[in-house]
Amino acid sequence: MSRFKRRDFLKNTVMAGVGASMLDIDSAKANAQPKAQPTEIKLAASPKKIIVGGAGMGGLCCAYELMKKGHDVTVLEASPRHGGHVFTVHDGLSDGLYGDFGQEHITKPGYDKYWGYIKEFGLTAMQYPRRKNVLRRINGKFYTEAELKDPTVLKGFGFNEKEVKYLSANPWWDLESLYVNPYLDKFKDEYQPFGVGYDDWDKMPMADIYKKDGASKTAMEYLGGTKVSALFNLWNRAILKLRGVPIAPPEVFRLKDGNQMLPSAFAKRLGARVWLSTPITGIKHTDKGVTVSYKQHDEQKEMTADYYVNCIPLPAFKNIPLDPPMPPERKFIAENIAYDSYSRFVFQASSKFWEKDNLSINMDLNHPDLGDVWQSAEEVDTHRVIILGTGPGGVSPQRALAAFRELYPGKTKDTIELAISRDWTKETFAPTCERLPFAIGDLHKFWPLLIKPMGRIYFAGAGSDNLNWGTEAATRSGNRVAEEIDKA
Amino acid sequence: MSFFSPQRRKGTQRTAKVFVALIVVSFIGARVENSPPVVKISAPARGTQFSWGAMVPYKIVVEDKEDGNSAYDEIVANKVFLSIRYVGDSTVLKKGLSTELRASQDVLIAMGSTTCFNCHQMKTKLIGPSFEAIAQKYPNNDGSVQALSKKVISGTVGTWGEVQMPAHPELSVEGAQQMVRWILKNGGDVNQDHLAGIEGTFRVREKRAGDTGKAVCVITATYGDSEGKIGQHTVVLRSKD
Numbered sequence A: 001m002s003r004f005k006r007r008d009f010l011k012n013t014v015m016a017g018v019g020a021s022m023l024d025i026d027s028a029k030a031n032a033q034p035k036a037q038p039t040e041i042k043l044a045a046s047p048k049k050i051i052v053g054g055a056g057m058g059g060l061c062c063a064y065e066l067m068k069k070g071h072d073v074t075v076l077e078a079s080p081r082h083g084g085h086v087f088t089v090h091d092g093l094s095d096g097l098y099g100d101f102g103q104e105h106i107t108k109p110g111y112d113k114y115w116g117y118i119k120e121f122g123l124t125a126m127q128y129p130r131r132k133n134v135l136r137r138i139n140g141k142f143y144t145e146a147e148l149k150d151p152t153v154l155k156g157f158g159f160n161e162k163e164v165k166y167l168s169a170n171p172w173w174d175l176e177s178l179y180v181n182p183y184l185d186k187f188k189d190e191y192q193p194f195g196v197g198y199d200d201w202d203k204m205p206m207a208d209i210y211k212k213d214g215a216s217k218t219a220m221e222y223l224g225g226t227k228v229s230a231l232f233n234l235w236n237r238a239i240l241k242l243r244g245v246p247i248a249p250p251e252v253f254r255l256k257d258g259n260q261m262l263p264s265a266f267a268k269r270l271g272a273r274v275w276l277s278t279p280i281t282g283i284k285h286t287d288k289g290v291t292v293s294y295k296q297h298d299e300q301k302e303m304t305a306d307y308y309v310n311c312i313p314l315p316a317f318k319n320i321p322l323d324p325p326m327p328p329e330r331k332f333i334a335e336n337i338a339y340d341s342y343s344r345f346v347f348q349a350s351s352k353f354w355e356k357d358n359l360s361i362n363m364d365l366n367h368p369d370l371g372d373v374w375q376s377a378e379e380v381d382t383h384r385v386i387i388l389g390t391g392p393g394g395v396s397p398q399r400a401l402a403a404f405r406e407l408y409p410g411k412t413k414d415t416i417e418l419a420i421s422r423d424w425t426k427e428t429f430a431p432t433c434e435r436l437p438f439a440i441g442d443l444h445k446f447w448p449l450l451i452k453p454m455g456r457i458y459f460a461g462a463g464s465d466n467l468n469w470g471t472e473a474a475t476r477s478g479n480r481v482a483e484e485i486d487k488a
Numbered sequence B: 001m002s003f004f005s006p007q008r009r010k011g012t013q014r015t016a017k018v019f020v021a022l023i024v025v026s027f028i029g030a031r032v033e034n035s036p037p038v039v040k041i042s043a044p045a046r047g048t049q050f051s052w053g054a055m056v057p058y059k060i061v062v063e064d065k066e067d068g069n070s071a072y073d074e075i076v077a078n079k080v081f082l083s084i085r086y087v088g089d090s091t092v093l094k095k096g097l098s099t100e101l102r103a104s105q106d107v108l109i110a111m112g113s114t115t116c117f118n119c120h121q122m123k124t125k126l127i128g129p130s131f132e133a134i135a136q137k138y139p140n141n142d143g144s145v146q147a148l149s150k151k152v153i154s155g156t157v158g159t160w161g162e163v164q165m166p167a168h169p170e171l172s173v174e175g176a177q178q179m180v181r182w183i184l185k186n187g188g189d190v191n192q193d194h195l196a197g198i199e200g201t202f203r204v205r206e207k208r209a210g211d212t213g214k215a216v217c218v219i220t221a222t223y224g225d226s227e228g229k230i231g232q233h234t235v236v237l238r239s240k241d
Helices: A057-068 A112-120 A151-157 A161-169 A172-184 A199-203 A206-212 A217-223 A230-243 A261-273 A328-336 A353-357 A397-407 A470-487 B006-027 B097-113 B131-137 B142-154 B173-186
Strands: A049-053 A072-076 A125-128 A135-138 A141-143 A252-255 A280-285 A290-296 A299-305 A307-310 A343-349 A363-367 A370-376 A385-391 A416-423 A457-459 B038-043 B055-064 B080-087 B192-196 B199-203 B216-224 B230-239
Touching (some): A049 A290, A049 A299, A057 A072, A057 A261, A057 A307, A057 A470, A072 A261, A151 A161, A161 A172, A172 A206, A172 A217, A172 A230, A199 A230, A206 A217, A206 A230, A290 A307, A307 A470, A343 A370, A343 A397, A370 A397, A385 A397, A397 A416, A457 A470, B055 B080, B055 B216, B055 B230, B080 B097, B080 B199, B097 B173, B097 B192, B097 B216, B097 B230, B131 B173, B192 B199
Parallel strands (some): A135 A363, A307 A457
Antiparallel strands (some): A125 A252, A135 A141, A343 A385, A370 A385, B038 B055, B080 B192, B080 B216
């Protein structure tokens, strides 16, 4: 197993940070309760009837935008709750504490649409210092951020001279920039990876670029990329650069009272347009419209509409019979697109026990049962604390807690009194979480078809945008599709 | 909680049974027999015809006196399997089919008791690679069986991607090897597919050379209850063309 976990750096989800007290991001107005703006519904020039499949962030956002544009929209959700992989849970936790079982954070810059909704709905964003002062366990030993800038430590790992120089001046998670930055300026349009001069690199692994440009063996191990299309990887980093977002932004935010506040705000405004426990069982489509079959109270029913917007992740959507079926090039995407999934652990402790050891609780543990931990829900008025963690599906909360206790580097006995979890791999309808990087050669097959409509069927949701960052992609694609259908 | 809620009733029933069992064991020395589960494929119905490459919705109903009823979510969905076999010409229906089915059922039940089917499917990628892709990558020999069963028990990452496969310390070496052997032997077989879950859809494979107008698709639902008793139901679907 590699010493450094590449997956921790590829995703927007798995890093940690600590400690400072939570502040409203606009602290001058911290005491003023933000006000929601009234929802304005326009009169559409040509009102359309639209069925949205899936009440996750993408489906809710797209339906809300369509409703505001004056269209008749119905959201069909298979599971008994809305919000999808944005899921805040209070059950079993004391003193009003809560844990986010799904979506973790947003960034700024980035997440423009999301920030727009925070303002529109009068929600409160909070600083989330989970990526500050991260303790990283490498080769069985914990390192502070300062230690990971120390040239002696870096040389000891086996990094070469230019890597040591880069890492002693830049954060640990940013090593990839040393190798990708020289290639990024050629990308001008974040939705267009082709025609900038690297088209052939879709057939080459990213690791070949690192090797060609003189990466050390240690850096190769850390950066990985042996199974990722080089063109995909460079395009992905170019998107971030065009948006002004670092590879793993240290400044992240979350919503006060839990990230579920946003999907709940959408759902509240959509009202009775959101139907829960209503799985879609088939879709007939022509160039004139769609007929969606669904199940409600164990009865088969049908609904016709002008358009269907699919916000169900493709690995689940591919199991819904379509008539006519998907053409082979679409079927290829549905069968080959890769997603990750995980267990989220929520530990409730009766004190900040790590402070006695002068440690940060933002830890990258690199244990097979528990990848990382960080603190959350700091604003709740109690002496108790919430520690969140992520590990693979199939790991029980007690096993994850045992991993934490095995590795915790302090002398103080922890005060964790409860461990619960959400294992997303066990979900009946949508066990997948975030879309993974495209495999070698797949970008040419996936893009731009992935976001193009198929007749009257449109695609939105976390998997249907250029960048895979969950709620960013869901809100962007939701708006894109609402706009496209409004103008169609 | 209402006294009449299914869980309460289930629990009451179980307590009563243990009590009865104790009495029987103490005074008569006999054991109360566990009832085998009743499994039924409620869709597709008998006589349904299929088209090559089409999606077929299915639903399985499981009733077990001890474990509960699938209609009330009392049966763990990933412990219920739908096995699909294709026979290109039913006039020469293979005799070995039922023996082969029995061999698979034990392994599937063992796999359903752990977490395999949360992340893997037989023919398509889910969170982990498909069993078909695994069978295509590794030759079916002792070396692969040993190496892969070790990965199953201790967990792995990096062979197929960056998603961590969890460790399965609860499995015996022998049990893990049996699963791996089954995957390597059957994963690549185009004439069989196995799905976990009580409800869903399966895609009929594409038409191949040797598929006649008399081709059949034999679907079998299997559930092994907590006492090791097995219930099964088979429906034969005929080809439309």
